[in-house]
Amino acid sequence: MSVSGKVYLVGAGPGRLAYLTVRGQQLLQQAEVLIHDALVGVELRSLIASTCQQFDVGKRGGKPSTPQAEINQLLVTQCQQGKQVVRLKSGDPFVFGRTPQEIQALKAANCAFEVVPGLSSALAAPLLAGIPLTDPVLSRSFTVLTGHDLDLLNWQLLAGLETLVILMGTRTLADISRRLIKQGKHPETPIALIRWASQPQQQIWQGTLLNIGQLTKAEKLSPCVMVIGEVVRLREFLQMEDVRSAVAQPPLAAQTVLVTRSSGQSSQFSDLLAAQGAKIIEMPALEIRPPTSWAPLDQAIAELASFNWLILTSANAVSYFFERIHDQGKDARSLAGVKIAVVGKKTAAVLRQQGLQPDFIPPDYVADALVAAFPEAVSGLKLLFPRVESGGREVLVKALTAQGAEVTEVPAYESGCPQQIEPAAIAALQQHQVTVITFASSKTVHHACQLLAQTLGDRWRHWLEGVCIASIGPQTSQACYEHFGRVDAEAQEYTLEGLTQAIEQWVQGSDR
Structure with a gap:
């Protein structure tokens, strides 16, 4: 652990290691804690040390997301523990991100920080698709916007601009096209959609405002960058060799x-x-959902101090257990004196998001191995086991009970079809x-x-x-x-x- 903590807010660029800054690469290799977005892939995360704690706090449209206030607090907490923290953000930290809010939280807590630029996908995606954003004749400027909050934008003004680059707009593609055409943009204006720019799975669709919706009707488009304007037509003459062919064909390319x-x-x-x-x-x-009744879990939480070990065998168990603790106005401090055993890397990672380190992880990442490799004799110990309400395996409980442990099973969640x-x-x-x-x-x-x-x-x-x-x-x-x-x-x-x-x-x- 470092003497003094610091948070580095690093732009990951479009996601490929080849387009990450040298400074960003150095910081990733030195990081003790990595807090990353959803679009930051495994290639960049491969740079971190095996001892580095990882927190996935990504936000994806229409899916559960980590609240920004929790991300802010996580940065502060890890920094105050003296850690070297990398907050890895896709693209550039200051382009349509929440970096200013994170900086305000760090400054309020007197935490040291540094912002490291990244290559925004608004610039990288068109380039990798062979689309110049400026041209002496077709485009003397370009405008970058997001597809969120369309009602707040001046569509009459936007329709008169030469080139538009739109991020996070796939869910509102039809509405964007309709608004531009209504304000005078020609229906045959070219548009290109670039998905997963720079990645092996990069895809590009090209059409017009009038037909792009039909061309992409059955496609999954997110994450995507849109380019609208006559410069899209230049792609036919300027596109370079497919960026994917510059690297070895990925192993699952045809699957x-x-x-x-x-x-x-x-x-x-x-x-x-x-x-x-x-x-x-x-x-x-x-389908993961709450248990039939919270009463057994609530009773166990009220008696937490009486248990020697908490056993968590899935990420769902961690999430629902701590959600219930927080609902009761408590936090991780309620587990003071209680050791925690988890099964699997994912379970351990979710536990660390709660600010806690597991005391024991079995080597084989299966519940059966937990019994065989348990770090102390369990005879006479009280073990709390929050688990799925129905359909879980009974081997773990039977084996621990046979060795003299007192195991309290409580339903923490249910899984159904x-x-x-x-x-x-x-x-x-x-x-x-x-x-x-x-x-x-x-x-x-x-x-x-x-x-x-x-x-x-x-x-x-x-x-x-x-x-x-x-x-x-x-x-x-x-x-x-x-x-x-x-x-x-x-x-x-x-x-x-x-x-x-x-x-x-x-x-x-x-x-x-």
């Missing part, structure tokens, strides 16, 4: 992966796969586009089969012929064998990173 994680938890895994070039289709087979399957997933299966389907828990296997059967009928297994069945670990694989009779790829390390690696190895082995 379409069906992800069955719950809708609120799929983004991290999807980002991991997308970073390796895969096309992602989400088919949530799990969604009511219906995503239409895009069904279409992809029926058109034989899917090459891999992934399962990160036994429940996702059971629920996915239930959803497929009720949607596709008795021949649902037919649609998975030739599709790689990828499992995160032995228990999930057991469920796969039960339903499919096979497992084609199983993670050696029972994490999302391990599952991604297993899929890559399957691709290499199958020579796809």
Whole structure:
């Protein structure tokens, strides 16, 4: 730990290591704490040391986000602990970000900070698509805006400008086109949409204000940069060799992966796969919700001081447990004197977001290993185990109880099957586009089969012929064998990173 803490607010650029500043790279390699946005990919995070704490505080439209006040406090808290903190923000810190608010919080707490520039996607994306933002004839200036709060913008003025660059506008694309045409912009004005600029999975759509909505109707567009203006036509003459061809073809470039994680938890895994070039289709087979009753958990929280250990075997358990603690006006200090055991890297990372370090993580990232490697004799100890309300495995509780521990199980959350399957997933299966389907828990296997059967009928297994069945670990694989009779790829390390690696190895082995 450093003698005095400091926060570095660093621009990550468009997300590729090749376009990160030298200063940014140095700071990432020295960071003790990394607090990053949703669009900051694994390539940049690979620079950090294994001992660096990571906090994902990304905001994505339409999905649960970390409140800005919590991010501000996290920066202050980590800095006051004497840490060297990197707040890694996509693009440039001062372009449509909340950096000024974070700086105000740091200054109010007398925390040292430094702002490091980054290459904004407003500049990088058009360049990488071969679109010049200025031209002596077609565009003597350009304007950058966001697609949020459209009613606050002067559309009559914007319609008269030569070149517009719009960030975060995919959800309002139709409205943007309509407003510009209404204010006099010619319907045939060229527009380009650049998704995942600089990344291996970069995509570009080109059309006009009139037809761009139809051209992209079935596409997932976010995260995307829009360029509107006559300069888009110059792309035909100026585009360089596809930026993706300048690097080795990513290992999953030809794969379409069906992800069955719950809708609120799929983004991290999807980002991991997308970073390796895969096309992602989400088919949530799990729905996370509160338990039937909070009473048992509330009672356990009231008696926290009487427990020796808190056992947390999933990120959901951490989130719901601490949400309930906060709802009761308490915080992490309530756990003073209570040791914490967690299963898995993800669970540990979510716990660290609460400002706490686990006292024990079993080496194999599975609940069974927790018993075998527990750091002390459990006989006579009181263990609190907040867990899923139904459907969880009983092996852990039975093994600890057999060794003399007093285990208090309390429901912290429930997981169930969604009511219906995503239409895009069904279409992809029926058109034989899917090459891999992934399962990160036994429940996702059971629920996915239930959803497929009720949607596709008795021949649902037919649609998975030739599709790689990828499992995160032995228990999930057991469920796969039960339903499919096979497992084609199983993670050696029972994490999302391990599952991604297993899929890559399957691709290499199958020579796809």
